[in-house]
Amino acid sequence: MAKTIGNPLSWLLQGAETTGHHISETVGEMGSDGVKSMPKARKLTMDDIIHSLAAGLEDFAACRSDAMFLVLFYPIIGIALIVMSLSMNLLPLIVPMIMGFAILGPVAAVGLYEMSSRREAGFEPRWMDAFGVIRSPAFGAILVLGLYLAALFIIWLVAADMIYSRTLGPEPPESIASFAAAVLTTREGWIMAIAGSAVGAVFAFAALAMSLVSFPLLMDRHVGLPVAVATSIKVLRKNPLVCMTWGVIVGASIAVGSIPFLAGLIIVVPVLGHATWHLYRRAVD
Template identity: 50%
Template sequence: MASSHILVGASEHAAAPTVRSISPGDLADALEAGWHDFSAMPSHAVFLCVIYPVIGILAAALTLGYAFVPLLFPAAAGFALLGPVAALGLYELSRRREAGLEPSATDAFEVLRSPSLGAIVALGLMLAVIFLAWMATANAIYTTYFGYGSPASISQFVHDLFFTRAGWSLIVVGNIVGLVFAIGAYLISAVSFPLLLDRDVGAAGAMLTSLRVIVKNPTTMALWGLIVAALLIIGTIPLFLGLAVVLPVLGHATWHLYRKAVVADQSPRAEFLPRPPGKHYAAQFPVSLFKRSED
């Protein structure tokens, strides 16, 4: 049944992936390998991720309406919850390069033909629900301390946030609650999406494996979470443009971290499929506007 495949993958009786112990040195190795992937495929990675700085700038512009200013930081922080979904194409490029193939930008879209696509969509929807729940919670926390009215101006909001008791209460409570949401999302998605691209283990198997990786390596994985958060903050400077480098490097590095932390040899492998003849993707623009002679 389709629902069974989404949950448990191609085989209900396959052995669970083996989880390794990893060290901070492995994190450094993963980041170095991620940088090498980015260096080898910079145009592809930037193409996939340049949209996110644009989205960030547009989001900032839209929130200049004072009613939405209090949600600017929760929205920016909450988008990190969706990062594993945004990096799917990068995992696929790293997977192909590791296998000795010559990846192209269009290979990132091979995710859409993955045997685990149903599980990937299900897990992505779960992260989207967590993000929406976080936004609703952040808004409720704000209204608890400041009511339903909008700030009179951005400067007034900044003053109220940093120079009033309610503002500091909002900062402390908001960050604590946000951390809870971030930990929840991290537990189920730390290595889930790379695993689903590599092996047809189902959403339940991927989430359980991600949880096992963190339980087996709590200090190292906590450090990885801090590294990711720090790099994302750095990437927002200036005007989110740094994310065009930070996001692809982290995406590639996450693939290599998965490979260090998980051995899934007994699970059904997601084989590389031949590309359908004559098919073009947006990443090939403007070449895709013209029919090639060999198509």
């Protein structure tokens, strides 16, 4: 039988069928498969962190331009938020905003996990491969977990603003110099810094526990969101010292990368993203 060119209506129906099938797979992937699919957490050592960082550097060197282009939006968004904060008298939130980037880091690195996965499988990774996650059945679960981290980031900013209002506020500082002097030389400033650091550590710990291996696990295996999060918490509980050290490394790296107008994040985020994939491979059996 001769083949004929399909009309627009048939194209539309085929597209709707494909989209519906993808949506059903995505919704099904968000659920939990139960105890049978629960991955096992391995025991980690500090050597695993070192090897993961070394492998992350190798991945970054292999696909440097693609990885840097992929996360270019990260410092751009950060600079835009900082400029907005200055114009809206939200100066006290600049530091919490920069440090809060560690909460959103796993979301920004989703495409990097895919690139590391393809390189591990022997393929030549490209930045376009990062968008393969959109076609993945796990995309819905990844999106939900990303929204959770975004909500955690917003709640952290609200908490930081409340701490400022109870110490140096509620009036906005007159200038950057006066704000820095108040933080460093007054009792209220020290209280704000200590309280903010303590509360920020709680938010960072919550984000670490929920997302340590969740994103790469969702991309690598057919597990539901509850299983991925439970596995991440299990890895943290089994390796508290190693995981906390990893969290400190991530936070310190983002702080250092933020100093030159957030430009360093173009390098820091890809290296940490690739390294997270390799840490996941070592942490989950």
